Amino acid sequence: MSIGSTKSLTQINDERRPRSFELPQLLQARTGKMTRELLLNPGDHGLGMTPESLRAETTTVAACGYCATGCGLRLHVRDGQAVGLTPETDYPVNLGMACPKGWEALEVLDADDRATHPLLRDANGELKRVDWDTALTTFTERLKAIQSEHGNDSVAFLSTGQIPCEEMAFLGALAKFGMGMLHGDGNTRQCMATAVTAYKESFGFDAPPYTYDDFQQSDCLVFVGANPCIGHPIMWERVLRNPNSPEIIVLDPRRTETAMAATQHVQLRPKNDLAILYAITQHLIASDLVDHEFIAAHTTGYDELASHVAAFTPDAVGPAAGISADEIRRAAETIGQAKAASLWWTMGVNQSYEGTRTAQAMINIALITGNIGRPGTGANSITGQCNAMGSRLWSNTTNLFGHHKFESPEDRARVASILGIDVDTIPTETGWSYDRIVEGIRNDEIKGLWVIATNPAHSWIDRGDFKVLLDKLDFLVVQDMYASTETARLADLVLPAAGWGEKEGTFINSERRYGLLKKVRKAPGEALADFQIFRAVAAYWGVEDMFADWTHPEAVFETMQAASAGRPCDITGIDGYRQLDQCGGIQWPWSREDAAAQQTPPQERRLFADGSFCHPDAKARLIVDNITPMPEPPDQAFPILLMSGRGTVSQWHTQTRTSKSKVLRKLYPERPYVEIHPTDASLIGVHNGDTVSVRSRRGEVFVTAMVTPTVQRNQAFIPMHYDIINELTLRHFDPHSRQPSFKDCAVAIRKA
Structure with a gap:
């Protein structure tokens, strides 16, 4: 299937982009000075379209940059600028639908508070405009000085799920291999870390197993801590298209819009979801509504699971959870008797002090009922940010590049070989998590912080405490498309970045689909794509040779493909950006072997159809744990x-x-x-x-x-x-x- 009805911009770009785009075209790297060409026209270097390629009117399709649904938007381009958009009717994700955010995706690029020039805080405490040379020189000198005095690990970065995979890869490699940082994490820690951990422990890999077609194939859908009607409306539209008159079970303390549409709303007291899921599991086992053959062949830990949940009877759990025992029994029997049951969760589960075990309780239910790997089944985390999954695979934070392990000598050697770097530049341990980096600031262990495309002064928990901690830093750099965010207003240095539609790369959506981001606008003023900022930082830092081949995003995509080879997330069979454009995105895995056997990737592919999981014994783990009390329950003073x-x-x-x-x-x-x-x-x-x-x-x-x-x-x-x-x-x-x-x-x- 070809999405573009006219000649796509990706094809135009591919034809016109110099294949040997060398670093001197961007920087005079040896002297660390920006070229006059870059300063005069910073928005058109190395990424996307040349002005000549956009003189004619045309349309092209790109993945939306808001949530991880990953809709396709048809962009209407005139005289080098996108002037409007419509949802793409043939894109396999959204099928002609878009939410209000997608419709307004271009409008927000024209905001008055865009970051258009580097800003540096002066002696009077005011942010003042400076040129890129001053900004990058200051960036390098200040952070190197901190590292010289306090050690390399005294500088950290906080990244995002909002930038393309190729930029995440560049940032993670630059920071950890080039700049010597040990500690870095992403704001995906705030939304998807629980799902990642649950999948890794249960399946052996961070592997959401589903495809969006499962919304339409299930005859029983269970939503826990999820309100897709509001949070992911295009996914909810898929539910509404389900022809099976499905049972919809919602576990949520609030009567949300999704709960109002449910056939069963289990309106529990907050933080009783794990106990209720264990009670559902107990009733499934007691009623013999489990798939014994699948359990024996494809899982481990069933006896421990059955023993653990034995005490969680519906009669014992219901009253404490604020619901009746019959509600639990009905939900369990509905799941157990379904032909194809799927369980879905988002932040109501992930953002919880026992979220990992709650997610795994849903995974357990899917596994013991054999609801995995078939149409309409699965234990399915719905991702939040547009590229949170890209962060999970490529940001070099919780995993070594390409979902390898920092602690593994074999993995370090493999990544070093693929990247052409000295293996000794790769840290031998995973750096600190987001919360530990924050505590590092409190403890005077972190003195410099580089924040990219995220706004933690708003989003981090206990915000008042966090803003006080930011004031403790010796140097705070914020790289963002807006200069007005709560975090940017606290920065010592602001680096202006391009946004969605002003650069190119790939996003990975909730169903593991790589979608293409395209440059259809010039970034305002002197703002640069994050990719170009990272290239410039590499040059000023003196490690440009390490990234000599990282010339444009598609070159990095090819490196990502090499790192994925033989992994569960293998994408070696994708024939570059051109094929992503033609197919409306491609789900991982898609290996060379897959491509050789079937030239065109099927649009709907789910994992574990063969019952083989990613642990060494190919079996999934059934994992349980004790219930933990709420850390701050209501009391007389705070009821x-x-x-x-x-x-x-x-x-x-x-x-x-x-x-x-x-x-x-x-x-x-x-x-x-x-x-x-x-x-x-x-x-x-x-x-x-x-x-x-x-x-x-x-x-x-x-x-x-x-x-x-x-x-x-x-x-x-x-x-x-x-x-x-x-x-x-x-x-x-x-x-x-x-x-x-x-x-x-x-x-x-x-x-x-």
Whole structure:
């Protein structure tokens, strides 16, 4: 299938791009000075389209850059600039649909607060415009000075799930192999670390097994801590297209939009999901609704699982969880009797202090019922950011490049050989997790921090504490497309970056599909693609020879392919960007052997159809654990449990981009609000629309009361998108994934 009805921009780029794009075209690397050509026209070097290629009107399809659904958007280009877009009808992900964020993807590029020039904080504490040479010289001298005084590991980076795989690969390799940093992590730690850890331990690899067609093939869908109607509306559209009149079971404390459409809403008390899933498992086993043949052939740990859940009977779990035992039995029997049951989760599970074990409880249910590897089945994590999976594979943070292991001499030698670098430049241990880097700042172990395309001064848990810690740093660098983010405003140096539509590369969506990002606009002012900034940093740092072959994103993609060979995520069979464009993206794995056997990749492919998993014995692990108490339960002083999550379909994360669109702003409340149950509101004398104080042990905020029965008594909910939410949240983490538990803290609410 060819997505482009006209000559694609990828084809145009491939024909016009010099295949030997050498570093001197960008930098006079030996002297560390930017060339006049780059300074005068920074948006057109090394990435994407030349002006000549865009004179004619044309259209092209690229993957959306918001969430990990990975929709295809048809971009309409005139005189070198994208002037509009429409959802692509033939793209296998969205089939002609788009959410409001996708429709407004171009609009947010024109915001007045774009970062257009490097900014450096002067002696008076003000950020002032400087040229790129000054910015890169300052970057290099300040960070090298910190390393010289305090050691290489005194400088760290915090990366993202928002930039293409090739840029993540470049950053991770540059920081860890070129600049000597040991510690670096991504904001994917805040959204997907739990799912990653669960999959690694259970399957032997970070391997979401499903394809979007499973939404339409299931006759029973279970959503735990997930509200795809709001968070991932295109996926929810797939559910609505399901022809099987499926049972939809939702486990959620709130009566969300998804729960309203469910056939069974299990409205549990918060943080009882693990116990309920164990109770469902117990009832499945007790009722003999399990696949004994599959269990024996493809899993280990069944006897331990059965023994562990024996005490979690529906009668024992139901009352404590705020539901009836019959609700648990009904849900279990619905799953066990289904022809094809699928279990889905997002942040309600991942962002929990026992999220890893909760995710694995769903994996256990899928495995013991044989609901894996077949159409409509699976234990399926829905990814958040557009390229969180790219971060998981290629960012060189929790895994060595290409999902290798830092601790493995064989893996280090293989990666060194592929990259053509000295194996001794590769660290022999995984660096610190995000929370440990933050504690490193507190303990004066981290003195310099490089933040790329993320906004932790808004998004990190216990935000007030984190902002104080940022002030302790000797040097904070923020690289972002907007100069107005909460983190950028605290920086010593701001490096202006191009955004989606202003550079090229690949994203990996929730169903493991590599989709193509295309450059259809010039970045404003002197902003550069992150890829070009990394090339420039490499030159100024003096390690340009290490990255001599990293000349443009597709060259890095070829290196990624080499590193993937023989791995579960093998992509050696992809015939470059051109084939990604023609096929509407390609799911991993797609190896040379796959390509030789079948020239065109099937659009819907799921993992583990043969029952073979990624552990050495090819069997999946059934993993259980003890229930742990809530770290900060409500009490007399703070009687309300505060939850957070996605608010409306028009908001996304910290609103760094969505707030720039007039259309999107009209679709959500401008002022932060808290959802309160009518009885609780009555007890404190609050009416809908009143201003209320929400106070935790860490801070106090003032928001609008939204009185609604969609939350239960003694519970409240504030959307995560407003910067006030993390003034309240409690700093605690899943012990296995080190992911923050954002969705539970005790608060008091009163009328302001």
